[in-house]
Amino acid sequence: MQTNNKSSFSSLKTFLCDPFRMFGVVSVLLLLLLTVAPAKDYFSQWRSYQRQYLNLIRNRSNAVTLLRHFQGGIQQIWIPQLGVIDRCQTCHVGVTESSLSDVKEQPFRAHPPIPHKLTEFGCVVCHRGQGAATTVSEAHHSKMAGEEPILPMRYIEASCGQCHHEPLEGTPKLNRGRLLLARYGCVNCHAINLPDGSTIQATDNPPPLTHIADKTTREWIYAWLKDPTSYSASSTMPNFLFSDADASDISAFLIANSTSQPGDSMAYPATASGSASDSSAGAVLYGESFCASCHATQNAAGNLVGGDLGPELTNVGTKVKPGWLMAWLKDPHTYDPTTKMPQYRWTEQQLQTLTAYVASKTDPDFVANVHLQPATQAQIAHGKKLVIEYGCASCHEITGIPKPDNFAPDLSRVGSKPLVQLIFLPGMEQSLPAYLAEKIRRPRAFGPSLHMPKYSFTSSQIEDLTTALLSFTNRSFTLPPNLQIPAVQDTNYRPAGHAGQLMANINCLSCHRINGNGGTMAPDLSWEGSSVQKPWLDAFLKNPNTLRPTLIRRMPKFNLTDSERTVLTNYIMTVYQTPAFERDEMPLSGYSPDLVEKGRQLFYSKYACQSCHMVNPNQDKGYIGPTLTTVGARLNAAWIFHYLKDPQAMRPETIEPNQHMSDEDARALTAFLMAQKTISGQGAK
C-alpha cells in the first residue's frame, strides 16, 4: 500500500520534473483559467435575462419592431449633471417599450407612463439602488456603507418630492404626508429645511397655556396629559406617556404658572343652564351660527361630523369653565389674540344660551377618577423641569419658558440617512423606510430616555408620513437648482385700516383666501369687488344665504352692525378688484330681448348649462354650480362675460369647464344671465 503510494508519488515527481511536460500542464491550466472570465460573462445574470426577453418578445405580434429596438450587451444611461450612471436597462430590457405594458413579470415590463423621460433622469434618481451594478443583488439590495437599497414601491412618491415641493396631482400619499407633518406639528420640534431655502410650517395652531387656569382645571389637564385621545379622538396632541406622578406635577406647574387675564372670564348665571327649552334654543343657535363649519362633534354612531379648523367639541363641557366659555364666545381674542375663531356679535341672552348648550357637551367619566392632592412647591418645580425637558414650549406658549431651538433632530435630509447610523429593534426589517415607520409608530421602543411622543396614527397615515420623510434626501440638495419646483408659500397679506381691523376681528382669513393668504374652505375674495354687485354684498353680509344648498360648511352670520357692514362692503368693492377688466365696462341691465333670448337658447341647448346650474327652479335641476336664479342681481355683467370666456383665469380652482366661447356667445349668455334678477315664476319677469 505504502510502496504503491510512494511509487505513484515518485512517478508524479518525474512527470512534473520534466520541463516539457511541466510546460504542457501549466499551459492547460492557464487555458482553463482563461476560460473562467468569458464563462462568467456568458453565464452572467443579465445575459440570461436578455435571452429570456428575446424568448418573450418572439411570441408577440410586434416581435419584429421589438427585436429591432433590442440591443444586446450592457446598456448604460449617463447623465453627468445628475450624477447618474444607470445600467438598469441591461436587465430591464423592455422598460421603454410601451407595448409591453401588459407584461406582469419583471424585469421585462414597460415602465408605466410618467411625465419624465428615462434618458433625462435615469432610474436611481427615483428608485434609488446602485445604478452602476449589473447583478440584481448589488443593484437592488446592497446595504454596504453609503449604498442605498432600492426604494419599495409603496414609498415611490417620495422621489417626486425631491424636486416637487408643491402638491402634485399624481402623488396623493406624499401630499397627505406633508400635510400631516404640518398639521400634527412635527415641524414644531423637528426643523425641515427644503433645498429652496424654505421650511415646512406647522398648521396645528396649539393654544397658549399662559392663562390656562382661567380656562380649565388641573384635573382636566392631568387626564388630558395621560391620554389626549380619550378626550377627543381627533386631537393633534400626542401622548407623552407620562407617569401619574409626572402628569400630576406638570398639571400643578401649568396651573401655578398661569396668570390671570382680565376679561377672559365672566359671571355665568347659574340659572342659565339646565332648562330643556334653553337646550333646544342652544342647538338651534349652534346650527344657525354654523359652528359645525369649523368644529366637529361625534354623533351617536361615533363618527365625527363637522370641520377640523377648530377643536372637536364633543366633550368640551368637561374641559372648559362656563364663565371662561361665555367670555370666549363673546370675544375669543381676549384670551388668545392669534385664534382663528371669529368674534360673533351675540347678545347677552344668546351668549348664555349658547354657553349652556356647548357646556352641556360633557363626558363626566373623563375626570371622574382624577383626585389630585394639592401641589407642593417641589412638585411644581419638578413639573417645570419636565415641561422644559419634554419641549412643551416648542408648540405651546408658556410664561417664563422660551421656545427651545433645535429641540429634536433636524429632518432635512432624513431620507438619505445611512443604514449604519440606524439602531434597529430586534427582529425588525433593516431598512430606512421600516425604521422611520416604526419610529413613528412606537417612538419609545427605541430607548427609554427618548422624548418623542406617541401619536395615534393609522397605518396608512404612517405610510404617508414615511413617504414625506423619505423625500428629504441628500440628492434633493445636490440636484441642479433649476429642477427645484418650490411650493407656493402663503403671503403675509393683511387687510389695512378700519376694515382690516374688522376683518381681523371676524377672522375672514380663517376661511377665505385673499391675495395669497388665508384658508381654503371658502371662496377666494381677492377679486370679490369685481365679481359682485354692492347691494347684494351688503345684503349677504346681513344675512348670508348660501348659494350652494348642498354644502355642509357655510358662511356664518356675524351679526355685524349697519356701520360695520358699510365699512366692509365699501372696502371689498373698492380694494378687491381684478386688473384684468373694468368692472363697469358692461351695463347691469338694458340688454335687448333678442340678445336675452339668444342667450337663453345657448344656455339650454349649445352649452347645456342646466346640467349644473339652475335658472328656473321649476324646471332646472342641476346643483353642482351655484344657483343662478337671481344671478342678475348678484354678479356684475363684466365679471360674467370674462368668467364665461375663461373661468380658470378668474377663479383658478373652479371646476366650471372652459368652453372656449366666442365673444358673441359670451355676450348673449351674459345678457340672459343679467336678466335673472328675480326668481322665475315669482317675480315680474
Added chain:
Amino acid sequence: MIFAMLLSAAVSGCDHKKALPPSLTAKATGAALVVVSGDKQLGSPGSQLPQPLILQVNDDQGNAITGAKVQLTGPPGVDFTPQQILTDDNGQATFKVVLAGIDGRYELTASSQDAHGKPLTVMIPEYAAGYQQEVGYEINEKYCSRCHNPDSTSEQVSNYDNLAVKPHRFSDGTIYNNLSETDLTTIISHGGVAMNRSALMPPYGWTLNKAEIQGVIAYIRLVSDPPYVAPGVVYQKP
C-alpha cells in the same frame, strides 16, 4: 450532469417559499360566499388597500355562518393577512390586502367549501393605480364623479339624478370598452356632441391638459368591469 445538479440546487435555493401557517379546520360550512365590502378598491402599488376586505359565509337561507373557513389566493406579489381564517360571530372573514408593486388590475379569489365539499369561490377585483391612473382618479374626483358617479355622500351630492340623459359610471366596461382612446379623447376634449352623444357632457379640452385627459382615460381603463383589453398589440401567436 454536474451542471444539472447545480441548476436544480440553484432553483430549489431560490424557491424558498414562506412557511405556510398550519391549515385551519373548518368548524362549519355554508352555502354561499359573498363579498361584504372592500372589493374594487383603488390603492397604490405595493401598498395596503385603504379598507379591509370583508367576506361573509351564508347558509342557503342567507343566515351568516360562524366558523367556516375562508381562504384567499391571488396573483404573485399580492399579500394577505391572514391567508385563511374562520368566519367570526357575524359570519364574516376580514383580510388586509397589500397590492403588488406593479400597477393594474388584480383578481383575487376567495374560496370556501359547502357541506358536500364543493368549492364556493368568488372573484374579487382590486386596482393598483400608477402615476397616470392616479392623476386620472384625482381629475375624476374633482370634475367627473359629480355626474358620472350616482352615489351621493354628505360631503358631495351627486348630480346624476338631475340629468335628463344619464351618464355612465366609469366602471361600466360595456360602454367604455367599446370606445377607443381617440373616441374618449374626443368626448372629453370636445364634449358629448362631438361624438353625437349627450350635450350635457361639456368639453374639457380647454380646461384639462393632454396628460390629465390621458390620465382620465387610463383611470377609466383601470376600473373597467369587465376588464379592458387593449386591442391589437397584445396578442400571442399560438
